[in-house]
Amino acid sequence: MGLILGIDLCDSFSQISVYSPEKKAPEPLLLGGAESNGLISTTLCKVRGQDSWLIGTEAYQRALMGEGTMVDKLVKLLMRDTSATIEGVQYSAVQLMAAFITQLIRLPKIIYKEEEIDGIAFGLRQLDPDLLDRLTEACDLCGLDRKKVRFLSHTECFAYYVASQPKDLWPNTAAAFDLTEAGLDYFEMQVIRGRRPQILQAAREPLDEAFDLDLLETPMGERMADTILSACADRKLQKKLVSSVFLTGEGFISVDFAKEFLKKVCNKRKVFSGQHLFADGAALIAYDGTLPESAFPYLCICEGRLASTISLYALQDGKNEQLILASAGSNWYESKASAEFILDDVHTLELMVTPFATQRVETISLSLDELPARPNKTTRIQLIVSFSSESRVTVRVIDKGFGEIFPASGIVIRKDFLIS
Amino acid sequence: MSGLILCRDKSVTHPYYVKELGLHLYTGEELCYFIYHNIPLINEDFLDESLFEFLNQLGEEKLTARAQRLKEQAGLFDVLYLLLQELHYFTAAELFSFRRQLEELSSASYCWRMKAKGDYLFECGQFYHAIRVYEHVLEQNDKELSDQEFVAKIWHNKGCCNARLEIFDEAMYCMDKAYQLSRRTELLEKMFVLSELGGGAIPKAAEDVITAAMLKQFRTNLEDHKKLALFTGKALEAASVRDLDAEKQEEAYRTLLARWKDDYRRNQG
Numbered sequence: 001m002g003l004i005l006g007i008d009l010c011d012s013f014s015q016i017s018v019y020s021p022e023k024k025a026p027e028p029l030l031l032g033g034a035e036s037n038g039l040i041s042t043t044l045c046k047v048r049g050q051d052s053w054l055i056g057t058e059a060y061q062r063a064l065m066g067e068g069t070m071v072d073k074l075v076k077l078l079m080r081d082t083s084a085t086i087e088g089v090q091y092s093a094v095q096l097m098a099a100f101i102t103q104l105i106r107l108p109k110i111i112y113k114e115e116e117i118d119g120i121a122f123g124l125r126q127l128d129p130d131l132l133d134r135l136t137e138a139c140d141l142c143g144l145d146r147k148k149v150r151f152l153s154h155t156e157c158f159a160y161y162v163a164s165q166p167k168d169l170w171p172n173t174a175a176a177f178d179l180t181e182a183g184l185d186y187f188e189m190q191v192i193r194g195r196r197p198q199i200l201q202a203a204r205e206p207l208d209e210a211f212d213l214d215l216l217e218t219p220m221g222e223r224m225a226d227t228i229l230s231a232c233a234d235r236k237l238q239k240k241l242v243s244s245v246f247l248t249g250e251g252f253i254s255v256d257f258a259k260e261f262l263k264k265v266c267n268k269r270k271v272f273s274g275q276h277l278f279a280d281g282a283a284l285i286a287y288d289g290t291l292p293e294s295a296f297p298y299l300c301i302c303e304g305r306l307a308s309t310i311s312l313y314a315l316q317d318g319k320n321e322q323l324i325l326a327s328a329g330s331n332w333y334e335s336k337a338s339a340e341f342i343l344d345d346v347h348t349l350e351l352m353v354t355p356f357a358t359q360r361v362e363t364i365s366l367s368l369d370e371l372p373a374r375p376n377k378t379t380r381i382q383l384i385v386s387f388s389s390e391s392r393v394t395v396r397v398i399d400k401g402f403g404e405i406f407p408a409s410g411i412v413i414r415k416d417f418l419i420s
Numbered sequence: 421m422s423g424l425i426l427c428r429d430k431s432v433t434h435p436y437y438v439k440e441l442g443l444h445l446y447t448g449e450e451l452c453y454f455i456y457h458n459i460p461l462i463n464e465d466f467l468d469e470s471l472f473e474f475l476n477q478l479g480e481e482k483l484t485a486r487a488q489r490l491k492e493q494a495g496l497f498d499v500l501y502l503l504l505q506e507l508h509y510f511t512a513a514e515l516f517s518f519r520r521q522l523e524e525l526s527s528a529s530y531c532w533r534m535k536a537k538g539d540y541l542f543e544c545g546q547f548y549h550a551i552r553v554y555e556h557v558l559e560q561n562d563k564e565l566s567d568q569e570f571v572a573k574i575w576h577n578k579g580c581c582n583a584r585l586e587i588f589d590e591a592m593y594c595m596d597k598a599y600q601l602s603r604r605t606e607l608l609e610k611m612f613v614l615s616e617l618g619g620g621a622i623p624k625a626a627e628d629v630i631t632a633a634m635l636k637q638f639r640t641n642l643e644d645h646k647k648l649a650l651f652t653g654k655a656l657e658a659a660s661v662r663d664l665d666a667e668k669q670e671e672a673y674r675t676l677l678a679r680w681k682d683d684y685r686r687n688q689g
Contacts, residue, residue: 314424318508323426339426342449342509346423377509378453380427403435403450404443 002116003108004290006283008123008157008276011075012181013039013250017279018108019119019287025164026283028276029108031056038275039250040107043072044100046086055103074100075124078138079131094134098141105142121150121286123157123278125182127304129388132333150289151333153304154178157281158187159202162246163298164284169270172241176277177232177265179251183210184229186236187246191298192357199329199356202302207232213251222257229261237265247273299329301356306332306390308419309354314341325385328356332387340400343368343379349397351385355420364395364417371399372409378402393417425449425509428478436474440541440549442686448478452509455500459521460533460540467491467499480506497522531557531564535574545683547581554578572602579610588619596623605629612638654680 004019006026015038017026028038045059045068046052054062063070069086071077077084077093084091091099109115122135132151139149162174176187189202209228215221237245245265247255255262255273265271288296301307310326325337349366371379380400387393394416401408428448435444438454440461445451451474455462467487475484483506490499504510504518525533538553554574558565565571579594592614599607608630611622622630630638649655661672 312424314426315508316426321426341427342425344423344425349424377425377449380447380449402453403446405450405453 002118003112003114003120004118004283004287005105005108005120006123006157006279006281006286007104007120008154008278008282009042009075010125010180010182011042011073014042014104015039015276015279016104016108017276017283018112019283021287026276026280026287028279029111031107037253038279039253040104041072042074042100043070044074044096044103045070046099048087053099053103055100071096075131078134079128081130081134094137095141097135097138101138101144102142117144117148119148119150119286119290120144121152121157121282121289123152123154123282125154125185127151127153127333127389129333148289150285150331151304152282152285152331153204153302154185154278155187155202155204155303156285156300156305156331157278158204158246159189159200159281159300159302160284160288160296161277161281162189162244163200163296164280165244169244172243174244174246175237175242176246176248177229177252178249178278179213179229179247180249181213183207184232184251186232188236188242189302195299195357197297197299200298200300200302202300204303205236207236216251216257225251226258226260229258230264233261233264237269242269244270244272246277247271248275248277250275299356301329304331304333304390306330306335306387307356309356310337310385310393310419311352311354312350313352315344322352325351325383326387326393328354332390336384336386338382338384340380340382342377343371343381344377349383349395351395353419362420364393364419366395366397366413366415368397368413370411370413371397372406372411374402374406378406388416391418391420393419430477430479432474432477434473434477436470440546441544442546445474448480448507449509452504452507455504456510456514456518458540459500459518459525460536462496462500463533463537464496467496475503483507497526529562529564531560531562531570534560535570535577538574538577542577542581542584545584546686547584551578551581554581568601572598572604575601576607583610583614583617586617588614588617592619592622596626599626605634608634609638609641613642616642 001021006017006019008015016029018029019026030038031040040056041060043055043059045054045063047054047062047068054068059068059070062068071084071086074093074097078097081093083093084096105117105120124131135151136146136149140146158176162170170189170191173188173190178185178187184207186205186207187202189200192199192201209232211225211228215225252273253275262271288294306326306328309324309328311322311324313320314323315321316323323339325339326335347368349368351364353362353364354360368381371381380402382398382400384396384398385393386396394414397413399409399411432446435446436451437444441458445454472484472488475487483503487499487502490502501515501519501522504515510518528536534553534557538550538557541547541550541553554577557574558571575594575598579591579598582588582591582594592611595607595611595614599611608626611626612630612635615622621627657676661669661676664672
């Protein structure tokens with residue numbers, strides 16, 4: 001069996017967890033030295049005069065010694081689609097990310113003595129469509145099979161991670177604080193019972209109180225950070241039935257500075273501090289993706305997942321059936337539906353949007369008046385439904401004509417909709 | 421009704437070729453449409469191996485087997501109805517109307533059905549095909565051919581096909597045959613027009629019947645038709661291109677000419 005990897009890919013640090021089929025749990029990839037906590041600096045260094053790349057602490061060290069050129073903030077670079085020139089050669093952000101990922105996945109390959117990768121999931125703070133497109137390109141350059149690669153939000157990784165823990169840790173709400181260079185995020189997850197399958201609803205909230213981690217370098221700064229975090233804990237956890245709180249991110253490598261904050265969060269709750277929450281969650285999802293059918297018993301509604309089902313009615317083998325184009329709970333980036341229909345005396349396409357927890361049905365309509373006039377039932381259309389976020393759906397209708405009897409005009413009707 | 425019919429996913433690598441119309445069918449829906457709207461064109465030859473191969477390619481193996489069995493046990497029309505019913509392109513009401521069409525056709529004689537096929541090909545602009553079908557009917561030894569009016573119509577229609585192909589002398593011959601059988605005066609005008617277009621002299625027997633007044637009327641009608649021709653058909657299509665901007669005109673002429681060439685080639689059968 002090949003490797004199943006979960007990678008938490010952030011601008012400052014990245015982490016890898018490897019799913020162990022024997023233990024039926026992910027295990028963090030811990031390296032020696034400065035990276036013994038599993039945090040690998042998202043930094044790339046090209047060794048001077050050689051076609052070799054280094055990552056992490058080694059990249060820093062070699063660059064400091066003047067033996068290579070360093071590039072960091074690789075995720076931001078990819079988001080902006082900029083480039084970097086090293087030794088007179090221009091490298092695109094995609095190429096740099098590909099070089100980083102190649103070196104990153106080399107680590108578990110060496111440690112586990114396994115070259116094959118069966119599944120790989122990347123956990124990201126934000127799921128931006130452009131970022132995901134470029135990451136897909138980067139993964140292609142690394143030779144990763146697209147079918148085996150998934151991109152997930154931190155929220156989803158958090159939900160999967162918590163759901164893999166004993167149920168007594170999350171009878172009510174589970175929460176998490178993620179303190180990194182990029183900011184301070186608060187996560188919440190609860191189960192909506194009384195439905196089959198049960199729904200895991202999770203959300204992320206970037207908190208305005210985020211601070212620079214340099215603040216933790218002085219005692220006074222530590223006290224200030226503790227005060228800020230305490231205020232956040234008061235605001236987010238008060239009057240809520242929170243069973244457990246997870247603290248993660250490089251800001252929580254040590255929690256000694258946050259005495260007041262800990263007092264507040266530990267009040268009648270179980271509190272865990274660790275660095276692999278998102279990578280572990282990603283590894284669990286990567287493993288689930290390798291199964292013929294998902295073993296995850298919940299419908300997950302969170303950032304990166306659709307909160308509504310999109311469907312339409314059409315005649316299938318003579319019967320009027322509801323056809324699901326995208327299901328609530330599916331990953332929007334992977335949700336792309338395409339189907340072909342014959343128009344039978346219809347001038348407007350109507351799609352039904354059904355939010356997951358309600359019986360309410362909204363309708364989105366697309367006029368087909370632009371299509372060429374032809375006899376009834378002689379226009380074949382290709383309907384493509386795709387997403388650029390959880391709430392933004394693009395509907396495209398392509399005129400396919402009717403074979404050689406009525407050739408296709410190539411007309412494309414496109415409209416973007418905001419859905420709940 | 422929903423207004424949408426979900427298409428079958430299967431795409432074919434070898435489309436079904438309809439030689440009479442010179443077009444390929446790629447989907448089950450196109451096959452249904454062709455059968456429903458072109459029933460006069462379809463005869464027993466339609467149920468050949470290429471049709472069953474096409475159905476197999478569409479992933480309709482069971483339907484193919486049923487159709488093959490039904491071909492042996494029943495006949496053409498039952499197989500056509502089965503295909504339309506099982507491919508779910510038409511509604512129950514449309515299938516009912518199709519059934520009635522089939523019933524009418526099944527009560528007609530072979531020659532009548534072949535004439536209907538020829539007429540249909542003429543309407544589709546498939547003049548060579550239509551001529552071949554009319555000739556085939558005329559070669560039959562059927563009691564229908566003892567009806568002179570019926571035979572006259574076939575000669576007339578064959579003449580029209582030749583006229584459309586600009587084979588005017590052959591057209592004149594056909595019209596004369598039709599006239600000899602039916603003695604209808606409107607055929608005289610057609611023969612006059614053909615002679616004006618280069619189809620040779622009007623045969624003596626017909627010429628003798630045309631009076632000076634009739635001749636005058638024929639001439640007036642022909643002039644009117646010539647004037648009208650400037651504003652219809654291909655002349656009208658060409659005129660619409662003339663109105664375009666100079667830069668778009670050349671491309672539009674090229675496209676129009678290519679389409680006319682395609683039509684012509686297809687009509688050669």
